[in-house]
Amino acid sequence: MIGFSTVATTGGFIIGLALGLIPLATAIHYRKWRAGILGYIACVLSGFACGFIGGIPVVILASAVVISYAYINRQDPFTSLARLDEVDFEETRREFFMRQMASLGSVLRATGRMLQRNKAGFIGFLGILFFVIVSVFGPLFIKYEGQPQFQRRQPGATSLFQGPSAQFPLGLDWQGRDVLSHIVHGGQKLIITSVVAGLLATAIAVILGAAAGLLGGLVDQVFSALSNLLLTVPQTPLLIVLAGLIRLDNYLLLAVLFAALNWPALMRAIRAQVLSLREREYVEAAIALDLGMWHIISREVFPNMVSYIAVNMIFSIRASMYNLVLLVILGLVPLTEPDWGVMISMGRQQGALFNPSASAMLLAPIAAIALFQLCLVLFTRSLEEIFNPRLRSGL
Amino acid sequence: MASTAQPERVDVRTGQPVAPHVLRKWLRKFSKSYTGRVVVQGLFTIWAVTTITFFLIRLMPGNPLDIKIDQLQRTQGLSYQEARARAAGLFGFDPDQPIFEQYVVYVGRLIQGDLGQSITSGGISVSSEILQFLPWTLFSVGLGLLVSFGLGILIGLAMAYWRGGILDNVMTVVSSILYGIPDYIIPLLLIIVVGIQWGLFSPGEMRGGIDPTLTPGFTPEYIGSLFKFALLPVTTYVLASIGGWVLTMKSSTISTLGEDYINVAKARGLSERRILIGYVGRNAMLPLVTRLAISIGFVVGGSVIVEELFQYPGIGRNLLRAINARDYTTMQGMFLVITIAVILSNVGADLLFGLLDPRVRLGGEGDDT
Numbered sequence: 143m144i145g146f147s148t149v150a151t152t153g154g155f156i157i158g159l160a161l162g163l164i165p166l167a168t169a170i171h172y173r174k175w176r177a178g179i180l181g182y183i184a185c186v187l188s189g190f191a192c193g194f195i196g197g198i199p200v201v202i203l204a205s206a207v208v209i210s211y212a213y214i215n216r217q218d219p220f221t222s223l224a225r226l227d228e229v230d231f232e233e234t235r236r237e238f239f240m241r242q243m244a245s246l247g248s249v250l251r252a253t254g255r256m257l258q259r260n261k262a263g264f265i266g267f268l269g270i271l272f273f274v275i276v277s278v279f280g281p282l283f284i285k286y287e288g289q290p291q292f293q294r295r296q297p298g299a300t301s302l303f304q305g306p307s308a309q310f311p312l313g314l315d316w317q318g319r320d321v322l323s324h325i326v327h328g329g330q331k332l333i334i335t336s337v338v339a340g341l342l343a344t345a346i347a348v349i350l351g352a353a354a355g356l357l358g359g360l361v362d363q364v365f366s367a368l369s370n371l372l373l374t375v376p377q378t379p380l381l382i383v384l385a386g387l388i389r390l391d392n393y394l395l396l397a398v399l400f401a402a403l404n405w406p407a408l409m410r411a412i413r414a415q416v417l418s419l420r421e422r423e424y425v426e427a428a429i430a431l432d433l434g435m436w437h438i439i440s441r442e443v444f445p446n447m448v449s450y451i452a453v454n455m456i457f458s459i460r461a462s463m464y465n466l467v468l469l470v471i472l473g474l475v476p477l478t479e480p481d482w483g484v485m486i487s488m489g490r491q492q493g494a495l496f497n498p499s500a501s502a503m504l505l506a507p508i509a510a511i512a513l514f515q516l517c518l519v520l521f522t523r524s525l526e527e528i529f530n531p532r533l534r535s536g537l
Numbered sequence: 538m539a540s541t542a543q544p545e546r547v548d549v550r551t552g553q554p555v556a557p558h559v560l561r562k563w564l565r566k567f568s569k570s571y572t573g574r575v576v577v578q579g580l581f582t583i584w585a586v587t588t589i590t591f592f593l594i595r596l597m598p599g600n601p602l603d604i605k606i607d608q609l610q611r612t613q614g615l616s617y618q619e620a621r622a623r624a625a626g627l628f629g630f631d632p633d634q635p636i637f638e639q640y641v642v643y644v645g646r647l648i649q650g651d652l653g654q655s656i657t658s659g660g661i662s663v664s665s666e667i668l669q670f671l672p673w674t675l676f677s678v679g680l681g682l683l684v685s686f687g688l689g690i691l692i693g694l695a696m697a698y699w700r701g702g703i704l705d706n707v708m709t710v711v712s713s714i715l716y717g718i719p720d721y722i723i724p725l726l727l728i729i730v731v732g733i734q735w736g737l738f739s740p741g742e743m744r745g746g747i748d749p750t751l752t753p754g755f756t757p758e759y760i761g762s763l764f765k766f767a768l769l770p771v772t773t774y775v776l777a778s779i780g781g782w783v784l785t786m787k788s789s790t791i792s793t794l795g796e797d798y799i800n801v802a803k804a805r806g807l808s809e810r811r812i813l814i815g816y817v818g819r820n821a822m823l824p825l826v827t828r829l830a831i832s833i834g835f836v837v838g839g840s841v842i843v844e845e846l847f848q849y850p851g852i853g854r855n856l857l858r859a860i861n862a863r864d865y866t867t868m869q870g871m872f873l874v875i876t877i878a879v880i881l882s883n884v885g886a887d888l889l890f891g892l893l894d895p896r897v898r899l900g901g902e903g904d905d906t
Contacts, residue, residue: 262713367581374582376838376879379856383872386860387593464719468842471721472857486725496740501729508725516717 151193158189161197165204172212181208191278203250210247213240256528263524269517273329273510280326286480287324290317303500313502315485316492321503325510328480333514335393335466340459342401344451347408354409355416366413369406377403381465385474396475400462408454415447449529453522460518467511482507571891579884586876590869591643595636604863605656626654652870656863663870667852671874673746674844674851677767678836681774686829688775689782694818696783697790708783716780720839724773724846743769744848769847774836781832782825790821823893830886837878 162185169178181204189197233241258264294314295302302318304310312321350369354362380403390396419425419442428438469475470483473491477484485507494500566573609620634642646653652663696705732740748762793799794817802812841853848854852871859867 370578371582371585374880374883375586375876378838378841379853379872379875382841382857382860383590383868386863386868467719468721472842472845474860495725495728496733498733501734504725504729508722508729512718512722515719516714519713519717 151190154193154197155186155190157193157197158186161189161201162186162204164201165208168205169208172208174208174211177208177211181205203246206243206247207250208247209240210244210251213244213247253528257524260524260527262520263522263527266517266520266522267524269513270521273333273514273517276326277329277333284320284323284326286327287319288479289319291319292317294318299499301497301500303494303497303503305499306502312506313499315489315503316494316500321485321506324480324485325482325506328482328485328507329510329514331393331477332463332466332482335397336400336459336463338394339397339400339404339462340455342397343404343458343462344408344455346401347405347454348412348451350405351409351412352416355413355420362413365409369409372403372406373410377465378468381469382472382474385469390469390475391477393477396466396469397462400465401458403465404458404461408451408458411450411454412447415450416443419443419446445529449526452525452529456518456522456525460515463511463515463518482510572888575884575887575891579880582880583877586880587644587647587873588640590872591640592636594865594869595639605865647873652873653866655867656865663867666855666867667870667874670850670852670855670871673849674837674840674853676763677770677849677851678774678833678840680767681771682778682829682833682836684771685775685779686782686825689779690786690818690822690825692779693783693786694790694813694821696787697794697821698813698817700791705787709787712780712783714780715776716784720773720777721842721846723776724769724843727769727773728846738769746850766849770840770843770849770851773843773847778832778836781828785825785828786821789824790817793817793821796820826893827886827890830882830889833878833882838875 162182165181165185166178169175169181184204185197185200188200257267290302291314292302294304295318296304302314302316304314304318306313310320310322312325315321315324350365354365381399384390384399390399425438425442428442433441466475467483467486470477470481471487471490473487479485479488486504489495489500489504489507492500494504605624606617606620609615609623610617613620615623650664652667655661655663655666692704692708696702696708699705728740731737732743743766745766746763747759747766751759751762753759799812799816802816807816837852839853840851841857843849844851844854845857852875856868856871856875858864859871
């Protein structure tokens, strides 16, 4: 298992309940009931899901949103509700903190609005959210069936396979186990591995791309040649051959392998962006004004690339999941149950492909994988709008 | 062809007097020209892949040679020396030589087209195995790509021309879905839903490449059977790649429709049909033609799971079989052939693009386009 566990726990629930009081109290203070209750629910759910790791960021975000509803920026009488005679540029440390929180909150609210603007993208977002929620909270309600259930054999049936019924909505697999329980429990490791691989590939691509673009010379040539090489070699045969040579039975190893194969496309794009941005007038102006390296990177360069990076990260997550499932279906990586890919692979070995009553057992993981991948692709459309500085400035 | 492309630019860039030697002069021009760059890069990639595969198979811990020696010792009761000699014979090299010399011998044989002997099916050379399986893959992949390319171009053109119509709305959704789902979902769905649940065909009968009872020949039955068994893989390739073609063609056509020369053609009173085919279609297809060449390589690479699911006797399925049987010489040979096919189609795409669009060939000056 990589990183942290994401199975909902009772301890996490208590953490969520406690942490959620912060935005709730803030909301009561400002009398913003609706925002407070929504923030409380978000905190409880995320604390429930990942304990402190999930709870603390959401507490900060939820509080920021609540504050942004009520905050009156006294430095800015034009767009906020501050009266002209209230304008005051002196601020205490507390007021500075509140201003930062409020701006974070309004960015979040703007993001939420942008998310809903693109219908296809919003559907993709909801789909991803659905799979994450099912994978995290599903195990609380549906127990995993790992042992064969021979007593479920229908009289006269030749196998334990069963189509959907009221008791088992997705049917039974070749050992008579509930397919629904495998779907609910089988997405987690797949999703986490893909996300880790995607993040890793993005990090490699950003670092190498920036290095190649900024340093140039030999560094540039070496990494460009390497990325060219990796881009030309066909990935599927390469992965299959590697799986034949190396024993790939570890999720972390697989994530690292996918990241090592997925970085070149984004790296080249970032290198090109850096090269082109270096020549832009506004960047030159910022350098001439001596605004500082951090300001230039965070305010002038990064906003122009973040949309590209985010979209490519999603595509890299998608490619990792594609590769992982492919290797599992071909039976080249010995992964354990429960896993969507293993369901297809095992079902194929047990003859489910040609057994009409076993169709549900295969269609369920197929649908899960296809829908998740489709939602990822759709979600990129929203990401483009969220991170596009031209669209955002219109707000 | 390349050497005559841009003689004066080379001299400006290098700033040196023309070298006296004719061959050296030609080589320098070749390596600076567009064609030269593309070809050199392709050759470099092939060399790199060959070298990496060579060292990966020999130097990895628990490498295939050691495994084979161990296996021969256990199963046939050979001494270590005998087993080692036999394994070396199978892999086609002498393990006592230093690794560098082995590498030179290996590359020398590779250039002559000798990929060694298959380990599991004794006495058969890997190249003859590849020659046996490659035509199946090329046939099914080529047919699938041609059909999806042709259909995709027509649908995309129609969608862009009648933008906002029923066809446009329906096909945008369908293409997005086909583009978004992984391609190995399609053969699984074909078998389970169309074959088993709807009963439109029998997946068991459609396994394989051809009806084994027929004798090869140019008879209608034989060719008919060839197409019948290729139907499922071809359908899969069409469905898996058509979404990309439709969406690209649509956006390419829309941007072409806004060009000035289209307005000029309309002002000249040319017929709609002539504008659509001769002016819009031809120019909008430009970016897709090169993508076709690239995707040939990628579909050959991605044919593994399609051929495995339909038991189609192509190179992808046999690569998988070789891996599962730990037949490393076959695996190495097939991987090299697939990779070289991909690289060749990439080089072909680049050259084709240079041929179709002169701005590319002339180098970095056209950056503003």
